[in-house]
Amino acid sequence: MSLRGLTRGRQLVIRSHTPTRGFSLAKNNDTRRERVVILGSGWAGYGFARTLDPAKYERVIISPRSYFVFTPLLASTAVGTLEFRSILEPVRRLPGNVGFYQGWADDIDLNRKTIRVETNAAEEAASKTILPGPSPPPSETAGLEKTASAPAKSAKGDLIDISYDKLVIACGAYSQTFGIEGVREHAHFLRDIGDARRIRLRVLSLFEQCSYPRGSDHLSDADKRQLLHFAIVGGGPTGIEFAAELHDLIRDDLAPMYPDLVPLVSITVYDVAPKVLPMFDQALSKYAMDTFARQSIRVKTEHHLQRLRPADGEFGRRHGALKIKIAEYGDNEVGAGLVVWSTGLMANPLMAKLAAQELASPGPNPPTPTTATSPHHLLLDPRTGGIVTDAYLRARTSTTTPSSKSPSSSSSSNNNSILEDVYVIGDCAVLKNQPQTALPQTAQVASQQASHLAKRLNAGGAPAVAAKPFRFRNWGTLTYLGGWKAIHQSEADQLRGWVAWVVWRGAYLTKSMSVRNKLLVPVYWMVSWLFGRGISRF
DSSP: OOEEEEEETTEEEEEEOOOOOOOOOSTTOOTTSEEEEEEOOSHHHHHHHHHSOTTTEEEEEEESSSEEEOGGGHHHHHTTSSOGGGGEEEGGGSTTTOEEEEEEEEEEETTTTEEEEEEOTTOGGGGSOBOOOOOSSOOTTOSOOSBSSSOOOSSOOOEEEEEOSEEEEOOOEEEOOTTOBTHHHHOEEOSSHHHHHHHHHHHHHHHHHTTSOTTSSSOOHHHHHHHTEEEEEOOSHHHHHHHHHHHHHIIIIITTTOTTTGGGOEEEEEOSSSSSOTTSOHHHHHHHHHHHHHTTEEEEOSOOEEEEEEOSHHHHHHHOOEEEEEGGGTTOEEEESEEEEOOOEEEOHHHHHHHTSOBOOSSSSSOOTTTOOOOBEEOBOTTTOOEEEOTTSEEEEESSOTTTOOGGGSOHHHHTEEEEEEEEOGGGEEETTOSSSOOOSSHHHHHHHHHHHHHHHHHHSHHHHTTSOOOOOOOOEEEEEETTEEEEEOSSOEEEEHHHHHHHHHHHHHHOSSHHHHHHHHHHHHHHHHHOOOOOOO
């Protein structure tokens, strides 16, 4: 193996010439096509693989889940408005003989162009929100776990090595819990299809538990009021839309079946910021809050959660009641039957692991005393923990250690270094030319980056990628508020109410990936409107 640095003008490129083809997934073992390995099957990874030309590249996807989730409609599946399969796209059904391995990218040897994959196809929890394990000492990023809702894995899966010619890192980010005690064990997340299913089962179970005749259990009205308190932590679009969808489920479907329980039901949204939906202007945000007030959904801003724990005694063990400690309430704890956590994202720990890896120095390999230079590392953004890229979505490198200096403190020469054949897109990428106006970690950004990179590679490989920088085009932001009302904001216009709701549904319908789901989604919308939402527990 040899690594050499090539100087192209002022651009320093670190290139690997290691012939690590390994075995091919192509049926005809066509070695003329470069193998492009994609880490992740979310908006960035799946969208990239869907657009990349299979006639020019051998595509291999590595992901812990075997499907793509249309996340904007995840809240609708959690309340039975849509069925789970209507927002899923199987990875293996991508046209053009795509390769797929279900597992985690445990490590990547960037010098040898080899990925160590930990398989997880046998895991029952593959569809649940996955978070990295807690790492002492406690800090802002502590308190995270490998799985938010199930016990941590007791043993590693089988390990396999996959080689690549080009690598696209699109493994996304994880839910941020800020190290708050009890969140990893007792909160529900809403980022994967398994999370939506567990939330649906929990909501229906709580109504059934509280519906028994008086005297047949030990639940008082006060206990039932706590169990039927649904707390959503996080005032972004995900938390607001889930609160709205939950309100619709209770009003339209559960209230006629449990009329005695309706006065005991409450929905509360908690957020640490002064207002919810910060990406909308003040007028639209106020409209959203007024709509929630009319629907009796409480919004508590500037509230700081400190702990989440099970309730004492049988109430907590048998019924799953929770207690929330909030700084503004002192020692008084708030009871809840369900806590849905939606407070933002943190970096995938694989990013820090890759940044700690020493890349071979430019020049002769091994370097001589006169040519040796400092080793290179992938460059991390100090604020988000994501990998810094240039305007062409190529991974940047630096001679500084990952934790010693920020990108701004490195020399201009080092800041212009890239790692050839490694691209980063989606939530784990931070574009270098937008330090003050960082792109949001949204599906819209990830899908546009995926489409841009795939089209440039189709147009002529790495030279074509370097010929045109990525430019994000904001198509606007949508949020559903319940009761067939929504808000929409873009550079061109602002909409609210029923008209925005029509735009909301139309946008999500047209963005569905497959023709199959473009047909299934409106069918289930119509079925739910005519016959009610699915409320069976199974």
